[in-house]
Each structure stands twice: as structure tokens, then as C-alpha cells.
Amino acid sequence: MIIPLILAGLRAVHEYVALHVLTCLVPAFLLAGAMVTFVSKDAIMARLGAAASKPAAFATAAGGSFFVAACSCTVIPVSSGIYYSGAGIGAAFVLLWVAPASNLLSLIYTGSILGAQMAWARLLMALAMAAVVGLVMTVVFRREEANRATDPRPGVPATLLQKTSAVLLGLIVLSLLAPNYLVQQGPYSRKVLVWAVATLLVAGYAVWKIPSGEIRRWLGETWWFVRIIFPLLLLGVFIVGVIGAALPRAWIESYLGGSGPLASFLATMLGSVSYFATLTEAPFVHKLLSLGMGKGPALALLLTGPGLSLPNWLAIGRLFGARKAAVYVGTIIVLGTLGGWFTGTVIFR
Amino acid sequence: MITIEVYGPGCAKCQATVRTVQQAVRTLGIDANLTEVHDPREMAKARVMFTPAVRINGELKCTGRVPTLPEVTNWLTTAAAAE
Numbered sequence: 001m002i003i004p005l006i007l008a009g010l011r012a013v014h015e016y017v018a019l020h021v022l023t024c025l026v027p028a029f030l031l032a033g034a035m036v037t038f039v040s041k042d043a044i045m046a047r048l049g050a051a052a053s054k055p056a057a058f059a060t061a062a063g064g065s066f067f068v069a070a071c072s073c074t075v076i077p078v079s080s081g082i083y084y085s086g087a088g089i090g091a092a093f094v095l096l097w098v099a100p101a102s103n104l105l106s107l108i109y110t111g112s113i114l115g116a117q118m119a120w121a122r123l124l125m126a127l128a129m130a131a132v133v134g135l136v137m138t139v140v141f142r143r144e145e146a147n148r149a150t151d152p153r154p155g156v157p158a159t160l161l162q163k164t165s166a167v168l169l170g171l172i173v174l175s176l177l178a179p180n181y182l183v184q185q186g187p188y189s190r191k192v193l194v195w196a197v198a199t200l201l202v203a204g205y206a207v208w209k210i211p212s213g214e215i216r217r218w219l220g221e222t223w224w225f226v227r228i229i230f231p232l233l234l235l236g237v238f239i240v241g242v243i244g245a246a247l248p249r250a251w252i253e254s255y256l257g258g259s260g261p262l263a264s265f266l267a268t269m270l271g272s273v274s275y276f277a278t279l280t281e282a283p284f285v286h287k288l289l290s291l292g293m294g295k296g297p298a299l300a301l302l303l304t305g306p307g308l309s310l311p312n313w314l315a316i317g318r319l320f321g322a323r324k325a326a327v328y329v330g331t332i333i334v335l336g337t338l339g340g341w342f343t344g345t346v347i348f349r
Numbered sequence: 350m351i352t353i354e355v356y357g358p359g360c361a362k363c364q365a366t367v368r369t370v371q372q373a374v375r376t377l378g379i380d381a382n383l384t385e386v387h388d389p390r391e392m393a394k395a396r397v398m399f400t401p402a403v404r405i406n407g408e409l410k411c412t413g414r415v416p417t418l419p420e421v422t423n424w425l426t427t428a429a430a431a432e
Contacts, residue, residue: 081398
């Protein structure tokens with residue numbers, strides 16, 4: 001009983017490693033490392049801190065978090081940091097939600113594994129949910145907000161991204177997109193070829209324009225991502241492989257298939273409770289889709305997976321207080337369910 | 350006595366930072382008091398947002414990355430010279 005399950009899990013890992021490591025993961029890790037190294041954190045914080053009026057604060061929070069390659073654990077100190085240094089509660093929670101749910105890295109990666117439509121749906125739904133979350137938090141805690149001394153300190157405006165680093169980031173994005181979009185069919189070796197050309201381009205440009213010290217830091221950060229994320233990723237793929245073998249396809253189809261509210265709710269709960277490190281959610285969802293999961297619920301899982309987890313609820317509760325954590329988690333669960341249901345019935349028909 | 354604070358929730362990078370700082374302190378053979386700060390509220394108070402972060406004698410030296418050994422050694426020698 002147990003051995004076939006383990007074998008199924010290992011088969012899933014094997015398949016994933018064979019088909020995704022070179023053309024999806026290597027560029028994704030390089031992109032993650034580049035974002036950490038080259039995107040100026042001071043510039044993001046300055047923009048977040050300076051935003052005073054509410055709509056502007058939400059927009060900067062959402063826009064700034066687009067450049068933070070992070071899972072829910074990394075973004076918590078950032079969010080509490082801007083909150084305690086004077087940003088509104090709405091902006092703090094918008095950041096908390098958007099950074100893991102849809103940043104540049106996870107969107108591009110989602111697109112290369114699950115297709116462009118899913119990436120767009122993920123972006124738009126994440127932003128829509130962010131607006132509602134920000135609003136709900138602002139309205140529910142308005143009295144507390146009024147009493148809190150809010151003096152957003154205008155930061156020193158800094159350049160978000162040097163021009164040369166922006167080009168490098170663009171090239172890495174290209175090396176992640178090109179193999180998966182240009183080569184839709186044919187043998188895998190063709191994808192590898194496209195990947196190799198694009199990667200040579202990245203390497204060539206880096207050597208030509210980027211100082212060697214920064215290249216070293218970039219590769220170092222990339223290596224950190226590989227060391228921390230890669231084992232979790234393999235574990236995730238292994239678990240779905242086991243799930244696929246253990247549960248009859250009919251079960252997954254009846255509980256997570258279609259686009260009904262129940263399927264979306266279950267997918268949302270699965271995503272909200274369990275911990276997904278950044279990048280791990282896409283292959284997990286990919287596997288579940290092939291086992292019969294509906295696209296609406298898949299989107300709900302993609303959004304809540306990296307954005308929320310049980311350890312994350314506790315951390316938010318400790319930092320912001322239990323009431324704020326409860327309101328936040330409740331809002332996300334309701335929105336995730338509605339969002340999955342809505343996109344499943346309206347967009348992915 | 351130099352006061353060193355390393356801020357981080359306990360992630361792998363934060364542990365690496367602590368190890369780097371410890372190694373620098375040992376190599377220099379200086380008298381230093383190293384504390385690890387895990388509480389996010391303390392981080393917010395110190396205006397630390399990206400972890401890991403290192404503070405030496407109350408001055409924020411780096412945030413959001415693991416500093417290299419030469420860097421830390423450099424900060425510590427400067428701090429020791431100022432005492």
C-alpha cells in the first residue's frame with residue numbers, strides 16, 4: 001500500500017525535474033536572486049512611507065510589492081515595519097497580501113507553467129482582492145486608526161532600479177518566457193536550445209555591463225533561493241504525486257473540479273492553511289489541474305497558497321493583534337472563494 | 350564593549366548572518382555583546398524591515414542580505430577603533 005504511493009510520488013518528482021528544472025526553475029531562481037540584489041529596497045520603502053492619501057497608498061503598496069520576490073514569511077516584517085513607522089493599516093495589509101500573491105517572479109513563473117491566461121487572472125484577482133482587503137481593514141479599524149499617530153515620513157526618493165539592472169531583469173524574464181512560449185510543441189530538447197540561447201544572452205550582458213561584485217551577490221542570492229526553495233518544491237511535487245495516486249480521480253473531480261462555490265472554498269481553505277513557499281504553488285496546482293481540479297479553484301489555490309498559511313496567521317496575530325488577523329484571514333477566505341467561483345464561471349468557461 | 354544586534358525571524362539567512370558575525374568577532378578577538386532579535390515589534394522599532402539586518406552600537410549597517418565576512422570585520426574594526 002505504502003510503496004506504490006511512494007513510487008508515485010517519486011515519479012512525479014522525476015517528471016517535474018526532467019521537464020522543468022532547466023527551462024523554468026533555473027531562470028526563475030536567477031530572476032529571484034536578481035530582484036533581491038538589484039531592486040532598491042530603500043526606493044520601495046521610500047515610496048511606501050511617503051504615500052499619505054489612501055488610494056495612493058494602496059496603489060504604491062500594490063506596485064511596490066510587485067518587485068518584492070517573497071513568500072509570506074519574508075513580507076511580514078516588511079508589512080509590520082511600514083505599519084509601525086506610520087503607514088495606514090490598509091496599506092500594510094495590501095502589501096502583506098499582494099507581495100506573495102502576485103509579484104513579478106510568481107506571475108512570470110505561473111505564466112510559464114500554467115499559461116498566460118492564468119497569470120493574468122492571478123494578477124487581476126490579486127489586485128482586486130487587495131483593494132477590498134485594504135478597504136475592509138481601513139473601515140473595520142477606523143477608530144483605532146484615528147487614534148494612532150500617523151506621520152508617514154517622506155523618504156528620500158531613490159531610483160528603484162538602475163537602467164543596466166532593468167535590462168538584465170528583462171533578459172532573465174525573457175529566458176524564462178521564451179522556451180515556454182516560443183516552443184509549444186516538439187521535443188523538449190528544442191526548449192532547452194531556446195533556453196540555452198537566452199541564458200547565454202543573459203550571461204553575456206551580465207559580464208559586459210554588470211560589475212563583478214554585483215554579479216557575485218546576484219549569484220549568491222540565487223543560490224540562497226535554490227537552497228531554501230528547491231527542497232520544498234520537490235517535497236510539494238512529491239506530495240501531489242502521492243495525493244494523485246492515493247485519491248481516486250473522481251474524488252478530486254467532485255471536490256475540487258468544476259467551478260462551484262464549494263470547490264473554490266475547499267481550494268481556498270487548502271491554500272490558506274498550508275504553507276507554500278514562493279514558486280512551489282505553481283507546479284502543485286499544475287499537477288492538481290491534471291488530476292481534474294477546476295480552473296477557478298486552481299486560481300483560488302494559487303492566490304491563497306503563498307499568501308496565507310497557518311504559521312502566517314499566528315505571526316500576523318502576534319504582530320497586529322488577534323482581531324486584525326481574524327478579520328484579515330476571514331476576508332481573504334471569503335474573497336478567495338468568491339474569486340475562484342467568479343473566475344471559474346465567468347472567465348475560464 | 351561593542352554591541353551587535355542581528356535582526357531576523359530565525360530564517361536560514363539570519364542564521365548565516367549570526368555565524369558570519371560570530372566568526373568576525375572571534376577572528377578579531379574583540380570584546381562584543383551579540384544579541385539576536387527575533388521579535389518583529391523590536392525590528393519595527395529599530396526601523397528594520399528587510400531581514401537579516403545587522404546593527405552595531407545602535408547603527409544600522411546592512412539590511413536584507415547576508416553581509417560578507419570582510420564587510421563585518423571592517424565594521425567591527427571601525428567600531429573598536431572609535432571606542
